[in-house]
Amino acid sequence: MVNFEAKGKDLFIDGNKVQKAWESWNGWYWFGVKRERTQDSLIGDRICKDDTIWYGLVQGFEEEWGYFSQAEIESLKPKTWEIKKVDIPYSGRRR
Numbered sequence: 001m002v003n004f005e006a007k008g009k010d011l012f013i014d015g016n017k018v019q020k021a022w023e024s025w026n027g028w029y030w031f032g033v034k035r036e037r038t039q040d041s042l043i044g045d046r047i048c049k050d051d052t053i054w055y056g057l058v059q060g061f062e063e064e065w066g067y068f069s070q071a072e073i074e075s076l077k078p079k080t081w082e083i084k085k086v087d088i089p090y091s092g093r094r095r
Contacts, residue, residue: 002057006089013057013092020054021083021091022073028080029059029092030068043075059093 002014011018016033023029032054041051048071055067073080083091 001095002063004092004094009086009089011089011091016056018056018088020070021088022080023083023091024076024080026079027059027093030054030056030073031058031092032056032068032070036067041069041071043069043071048075063093 005012011021011031013031013033018031018033019035020032021030034055036053036055038050038052041048043051051069051071053067053069055065057063057065058068074082
């Protein structure tokens with residue numbers, strides 16, 4: 001189980017400050033805590049140049065830490081969206 005902690009205007013998960021976050025219509029959340037690198041990614045049938053790869057927490061069917069592609073999340077619009085910075089401290093599924 002992970003620990004969510006709001007400090008001022010920021011959210012920390014297991015002590016890691018969330019830099020960017022996304023939400024989906026079906027209740028999934030992606031919390032990027034570290035921008036790992038950029039790369040050209042194949043998403044569907046197109047190449048996304050300079051895709052940002054994040055390390056962070058994903059709350060999907062299960063809750064797990066790992067790497068994810070910002071371009072892949074954004075390719076799912078309008079079913080996914082970036083969470084406004086002001087709303088990040090209140091986001092995610094808490095137990």
